[in-house]
Amino acid sequence: MTRITVACLDMAGTTVLDDGTVIEAFTSAIAAQNLPAAACEQAMTDVRSTMGQSKIEVFRRILGDERAAQQANEAFEDHYAAAVRAGQVGAMPGAVEVFKACRDAGIRVCLATGFSPVTRDAIIAELGWAELIDLALSPADAGRGRPWPDLPLTALLRLHGGAVSELAVAGDTASDVESGLRAGAGMVAGVLTGASSREDLEKAGAPLLLDEITGILPHITG
Numbered sequence: 001m002t003r004i005t006v007a008c009l010d011m012a013g014t015t016v017l018d019d020g021t022v023i024e025a026f027t028s029a030i031a032a033q034n035l036p037a038a039a040c041e042q043a044m045t046d047v048r049s050t051m052g053q054s055k056i057e058v059f060r061r062i063l064g065d066e067r068a069a070q071q072a073n074e075a076f077e078d079h080y081a082a083a084v085r086a087g088q089v090g091a092m093p094g095a096v097e098v099f100k101a102c103r104d105a106g107i108r109v110c111l112a113t114g115f116s117p118v119t120r121d122a123i124i125a126e127l128g129w130a131e132l133i134d135l136a137l138s139p140a141d142a143g144r145g146r147p148w149p150d151l152p153l154t155a156l157l158r159l160h161g162g163a164v165s166e167l168a169v170a171g172d173t174a175s176d177v178e179s180g181l182r183a184g185a186g187m188v189a190g191v192l193t194g195a196s197s198r199e200d201l202e203k204a205g206a207p208l209l210l211d212e213i214t215g216i217l218p219h220i221t222g
Contacts, residue, residue: 004220006161010171011113013194015095025079050172051195054145094214110135110155144174149183174204
């Protein structure tokens with residue numbers, strides 16, 4: 001196995017203990033659009049099937065109108081930011097240990113997310129992770145969000161990794177898995193602590209399934 005030099009890890013549901021806050025924020029944002037009940041129900045079904053993807057892109061697909069999508073995205077970000085300030089977002093058990101073990105092994109760590117940079121950075125600041133990671137990326141930084149390969153490939157480039165075989169990608173959604181596979185990452189793992197079920201991750205083609213993020217360490221640090 002090629003030595004891993006860059007680990008691109010998802011945030012909410014993988015390294016960040018979300019406890020349903022993302023869904024609550026989506027529910028609040030969709031409800032504010034005053035859609036008919038059936039449309040709201042369909043929108044939340046679409047939300048659940050696209051967890052891990054760029055939030056603004058999800059709203060654009062659901063609402064079909066740029067102004068409404070921007071308003072919904074702002075409502076989502078406001079709701080989630082309030083949850084962060086209220087201490088409702090925490091570190092997934094073992095996440096800090098994973099960051100430290102990776103750094104000790106010479107593996108550079110990127111946190112990737114579908115959140116906006118402002119929300120992402122607020123979470124990192126709240127958890128005190130700024131000094132524990134090497135890079136944090138949102139779709140706005142990479143071009144496209146998941147399931148496209150832009151986030152992990154941008155992490156590899158910015159952190160001066162070598163071949164894509166040196167890249168490890170881990171996340172809790174089918175979109176995370178698809179993104180890693182499209183990037184040609186040397187290791188792609190689905191993590192069973194978040195939005196997607198084992199069946200969802202297997203259907204997405206996850207080569208490796210982990211009960212929690214700490215399970216990644218034997219596969220990337222040796």
